[in-house]
Amino acid sequence: MSDARAELVDEIAGRPIGSGYYSTSVGIDEAREIADAILAAGYSKPRTISTVEELDALPVESIVRDVDGLPKEKQNATGGEVFWAAPGHSKHYGTGSIWLPATVLYESLP
Numbered sequence: 001m002s003d004a005r006a007e008l009v010d011e012i013a014g015r016p017i018g019s020g021y022y023s024t025s026v027g028i029d030e031a032r033e034i035a036d037a038i039l040a041a042g043y044s045k046p047r048t049i050s051t052v053e054e055l056d057a058l059p060v061e062s063i064v065r066d067v068d069g070l071p072k073e074k075q076n077a078t079g080g081e082v083f084w085a086a087p088g089h090s091k092h093y094g095t096g097s098i099w100l101p102a103t104v105l106y107e108s109l110p
Contacts, residue, residue: 009035063104066099072085
């Protein structure tokens, strides 16, 4: 079983909470069928950024969600300075203000 499939099956069939498992009403065979359907539809696990260097390497217009839960888009200022901004907000963030790890929601083309 692929790692992606195994993770999906675990999520669908039950999730670890503390030292035990919270069990759902979905059996393991049904969880495998559901995971296969999700993967066949094109699902891929979102990439996680864990270092500032990975964050800096993302192309402009890429969007991440950091641990504060807000999406932030990488943008260029008029003078070429790179900053991050939450969609619909005028506040700009420096790379150092993105709390890691962050999930890549959208990676633009370089």
